[in-house]
Amino acid sequence: MPKPTSTSTSFSLDDLHAKLGAPDPAFVKAIVDEETREEFIALGVQIASRHILSDAPRIYGIAYEFLGSASEALLDSIDVSLELVSVGVHLAIELRALTNKVRRTDDAGEAERSEAERAAATAFTSALGLRTRTVRLLKGIAGRSSDLRKRVDDRTGTAETAEALAQGLEAQATLMREFLTHKKDAIATRAKLYRMTEARAVKLDEAALAVRETAAAADARSVAKVRQLEIDFLDGVNLHVLGEVIHAFEGAHDMDASIPRLVPIATRRLLAKHGGRKGAAGGTAAGTEATAPEGTTAKAGK
Numbered sequence: 477m478p479k480p481t482s483t484s485t486s487f488s489l490d491d492l493h494a495k496l497g498a499p500d501p502a503f504v505k506a507i508v509d510e511e512t513r514e515e516f517i518a519l520g521v522q523i524a525s526r527h528i529l530s531d532a533p534r535i536y537g538i539a540y541e542f543l544g545s546a547s548e549a550l551l552d553s554i555d556v557s558l559e560l561v562s563v564g565v566h567l568a569i570e571l572r573a574l575t576n577k578v579r580r581t582d583d584a585g586e587a588e589r590s591e592a593e594r595a596a597a598t599a600f601t602s603a604l605g606l607r608t609r610t611v612r613l614l615k616g617i618a619g620r621s622s623d624l625r626k627r628v629d630d631r632t633g634t635a636e637t638a639e640a641l642a643q644g645l646e647a648q649a650t651l652m653r654e655f656l657t658h659k660k661d662a663i664a665t666r667a668k669l670y671r672m673t674e675a676r677a678v679k680l681d682e683a684a685l686a687v688r689e690t691a692a693a694a695d696a697r698s699v700a701k702v703r704q705l706e707i708d709f710l711d712g713v714n715l716h717v718l719g720e721v722i723h724a725f726e727g728a729h730d731m732d733a734s735i736p737r738l739v740p741i742a743t744r745r746l747l748a749k750h751g752g753r754k755g756a757a758g759g760t761a762a763g764t765e766a767t768a769p770e771g772t773t774a775k776a777g778k
Contacts, residue, residue, distance in 0.1 A: 487537035496562040516712030527742035596690040638691035642684040649680035
């Protein structure tokens with residue numbers, strides 16, 4: 477990793493990428509963990525991409541300069557590396573490219589957006605919320621059984637496409653009906669306590685059908701609007717890395733005032749002192765924010 481040669485912190489993302497180089501793909505993969513995809517999406521829906529892209533060059537520029545020139549004693553106080561900064565820069569550039577691409581596509585196709593597209597987006601949003609609520613319900617019924625809780629996760633699957641979401645809803649309905657066959661055990665008792673009924677399983681089937689039918693009715697552009705989830709996901713991953721770097725410097729500064737603080741401006745609402753990813757996401761359980769294909773109002777107000 478090259479050492480910094482400038483004392484200026486006015487770097488662009490492209491400047492930093494040129495200095496740091498492309499990160500090892502293994503480092504990127506370690507951050508972009510598909511098992512936490514929904515958590516990242518839930519975090520990402522809380523902020524507009526432009527706020528992340530506003531803070532990232534300044535934060536990473538300061539971190540790059542300090543980490544590249546600090547003594548070993550100071551570096552031992554900071555739990556991040558230039559490699560993590562490189563990953564952050566790489567992810568921010570990916571986010572910038574994706575948002576620019578989506579903006580150009582939207583500008584060109586806004587006039588053609590159909591009622592069918594909006595119906596598909598609405599069905600997707602509603603189903604995603606129902607899916608998240610059902611995960612909590614089924615895990616409540618499962619209790620402390622790690623095997624049953626794993627079955628809930630396995631049946632839920634992903635929501636990367638309309639079809640994947642529909643399949644997950646149907647699998648949840650099947651597991652719910654299996655739980656309902658229990659009559660005189662702890663599962664049966666919890667099912668009654670949590671008001672789990674056949675009617676709720678039917679709602680899952682109906683939501684799956686609505687997702688499929690509205691997606692099929694929409695044109696190919698509409699189905700591709702799942703790209704908004706990709707933006708939300710990248711927003712969440714970028715916010716996580718920014719938070720890790722900011723909070724590592726914050727903690728080190730508390731011990732040694734010669735280590736700079738990295739103060740968020742545009743992202744300060746979610747990256748408060750010592751918050752970290754879990755702190756930023758703490759007010760929003762994974763998946764509780766309705767997230768849908770582009771064209772919805774899921775990110776309104778961000």
